[in-house]
Amino acid sequence: MKYGDVAAKLKQLGCVEIPRRGGGSHRKWHNPTNNHVAPVPDWGSKDLKMGTVRHIVRQLDLDWEAFKKA
Numbered sequence: 001m002k003y004g005d006v007a008a009k010l011k012q013l014g015c016v017e018i019p020r021r022g023g024g025s026h027r028k029w030h031n032p033t034n035n036h037v038a039p040v041p042d043w044g045s046k047d048l049k050m051g052t053v054r055h056i057v058r059q060l061d062l063d064w065e066a067f068k069k070a
Contacts, residue, residue: 001053003027003042009070010040013062031060 007017010029018028018037026039038059041048057067 001048001050002045003040003048006040006048006053006056009067010060010062012070013066015060015062029056029060031062034061036061 007027007029010017014033015029015031018030020027025042027042028037029040030037036059038056040056041052054064057064
């Protein structure tokens, strides 16, 4: 799963991307319903490992099944 796919699913679930203040290969996402923040790697065309994606979903306190269906 690429960064764009993860970002689209996070947006559908109500999360917002925090604007960048510098460079780097990670972007921060915020879940406004519970105020949780998680860094998400943006590696362009490289796939993110499924364990990394699951950890991001857990950090944002989202339901895994809802994330998969989004």
